[in-house]
Amino acid sequence: MRKDRRRTLLPPKIRRIRRFFLFGEEKGIHGRKTVSYSKLVTDQPIPESIFKDDVSDSPKTAAVERPDSFWTSRRHESLTPGESRVYGNIDSLRHLRSFIRTKDLINLFVAGYKSAGPAFEIGPANTFYSFNPIEGLRLRLGGRTTPGFSKRIWLDGYGAYGFKDRRWKYDAGVAYSFNKLSDYGYPLHYLKAAFMHDVKIPGQELQFVQDNSFLLSFNRGSNDKWLYNDIFRLDYVHELQNHLSYGFGFKYWAQQPAGSIQYIQVKSSGLDTVGNIATSQLSAQIRWAPHEKFYQGRVYRVPYPNEYPIISLQYIAGIKGLFGGEYSYQNINLSLFKRCYLSTFGYTDINLTGTYISGRLPFPLLGIVPANQGYIYQANSYNLMNFLEFVSDHYAGVDLEHHFNGFIFNKVPFLKRLRLREMLTAKVLYGGLRAENDPAKDLQLVKFPLLDGQTSTFALGNQPYIEAGFAIGNIFKFLRVDAIERFSYLNHPMAPKYGLRFQLKFDY
Numbered sequence: 001m002r003k004d005r006r007r008t009l010l011p012p013k014i015r016r017i018r019r020f021f022l023f024g025e026e027k028g029i030h031g032r033k034t035v036s037y038s039k040l041v042t043d044q045p046i047p048e049s050i051f052k053d054d055v056s057d058s059p060k061t062a063a064v065e066r067p068d069s070f071w072t073s074r075r076h077e078s079l080t081p082g083e084s085r086v087y088g089n090i091d092s093l094r095h096l097r098s099f100i101r102t103k104d105l106i107n108l109f110v111a112g113y114k115s116a117g118p119a120f121e122i123g124p125a126n127t128f129y130s131f132n133p134i135e136g137l138r139l140r141l142g143g144r145t146t147p148g149f150s151k152r153i154w155l156d157g158y159g160a161y162g163f164k165d166r167r168w169k170y171d172a173g174v175a176y177s178f179n180k181l182s183d184y185g186y187p188l189h190y191l192k193a194a195f196m197h198d199v200k201i202p203g204q205e206l207q208f209v210q211d212n213s214f215l216l217s218f219n220r221g222s223n224d225k226w227l228y229n230d231i232f233r234l235d236y237v238h239e240l241q242n243h244l245s246y247g248f249g250f251k252y253w254a255q256q257p258a259g260s261i262q263y264i265q266v267k268s269s270g271l272d273t274v275g276n277i278a279t280s281q282l283s284a285q286i287r288w289a290p291h292e293k294f295y296q297g298r299v300y301r302v303p304y305p306n307e308y309p310i311i312s313l314q315y316i317a318g319i320k321g322l323f324g325g326e327y328s329y330q331n332i333n334l335s336l337f338k339r340c341y342l343s344t345f346g347y348t349d350i351n352l353t354g355t356y357i358s359g360r361l362p363f364p365l366l367g368i369v370p371a372n373q374g375y376i377y378q379a380n381s382y383n384l385m386n387f388l389e390f391v392s393d394h395y396a397g398v399d400l401e402h403h404f405n406g407f408i409f410n411k412v413p414f415l416k417r418l419r420l421r422e423m424l425t426a427k428v429l430y431g432g433l434r435a436e437n438d439p440a441k442d443l444q445l446v447k448f449p450l451l452d453g454q455t456s457t458f459a460l461g462n463q464p465y466i467e468a469g470f471a472i473g474n475i476f477k478f479l480r481v482d483a484i485e486r487f488s489y490l491n492h493p494m495a496p497k498y499g500l501r502f503q504l505k506f507d508y
Helices: 059-064 068-074 081-094 099-109 413-418
Strands: 015-024 027-036 120-122 127-132 136-145 153-162 167-177 189-200 225-237 244-259 263-269 270-274 278-286 293-296 299-306 308-320 327-341 347-358 390-392 393-402 419-430 465-475 479-486 498-504
Touching: 081 099, 153 189, 390 419
Parallel strands: none
Antiparallel strands: 015 027, 120 136, 127 136, 136 153, 153 167, 167 189, 189 225, 225 244, 244 278, 263 270, 278 308, 293 299, 308 327, 327 347, 347 393, 393 419, 419 465, 465 479, 479 498
16 A cells, blocks of 8 residues: 655755866856745645646746746745845846857857847857768758747758769758657657758767767778768657657658769679669657656757666668668667666666667668767767678677776875776677678678778678777866777778777766
């Protein structure tokens, strides 16, 4: 039998003070929060409706729209003269032109967007200029609407031009919000349609970095495997209050090889080049993240994991003949994330992933293992793997990242003052490729790409792919550096054995 939830006696006033120092103990940010209570009722059951929050209409928005008279009449403890002056100063500051310009500039560099009126903002800024071997110099300009345009209809898009291939690229999307929040706000509940014509690196998975951003222009080794893509998507996403979310989608994808990639088949008349591969697929996904907390950015979320697991399951069905789709296949993806706390020894993040693909498919439609040839560390990619180095129709991986939280460095006097944080990482991937999808065993399949006459794309074999490293975080309060070593498949062309990767991340 469930016990009644009863009101407990709270102190009439709680004061909390927070200090955040960037440089020593003198320069930083000082904040004070005071919470007072009135009309307390104790020893009575609390109605269950109080614990069933409904945030479909954002309370923050409602609070901002309240007039000052509303808060004055309901504040049971008057403001001090100093607190009253703070309100006046903040109101004056909001209308100060120099403050507005400074705020827009900081918003442009930190969030990537700049206001262009009450209903539209331009960005992301890190995609305005970039370069790559296919497009050469690339210029891009885009943006999206704000609540000033509509709280139901959200528009976004961009246009880009490559000066080497002399081709225009573009993207346009429209989303309908069922809860008057954007398609990035919490909780998600929207229907979105989007069409994109652009270039991409096959299999590249990005985390907290925009496609075709300036940071991705710098890569190690050969970076000439690209695709021209025409992608139409229709997605419905619904996020519930208990952090259970689900979604359904349709995707049409037509891809053309670019750079050193060629789709070559063996036919009765000899070798033949395939210029285009088109697929149509339906998808369904479900994700459960109990008690999840995160920082909501403009276009992504930064999670703050806890002791609860995060489980994601996705099912994809390719349908031949649907809107020109050329292949039938099934694709199941499962991932499990868990943070394990080890008391004074810190904590370990464990991420398990698995993929299984059924059907006879050319290699571009198989599971292309996410690789990273850039110098920015990517947690969900293999950072010493080359682009399009491995394909598979079934594989499983485990990523481990242990944070010592200063358990070692804090015992060294000089390092303790620097507040550095030490970490160990390891990534292991094991999988394979069935004979029906292996171009070496079925000559009618599209061949793997070549690099200087040698095969540069491979199937995962009997041994797993392994990379591991040591990281130091909180350097200058914001920088993390990873030293990584690769332990397997070192005979592949241009396979690196060691590497350094960088990441902007705060580790306290």
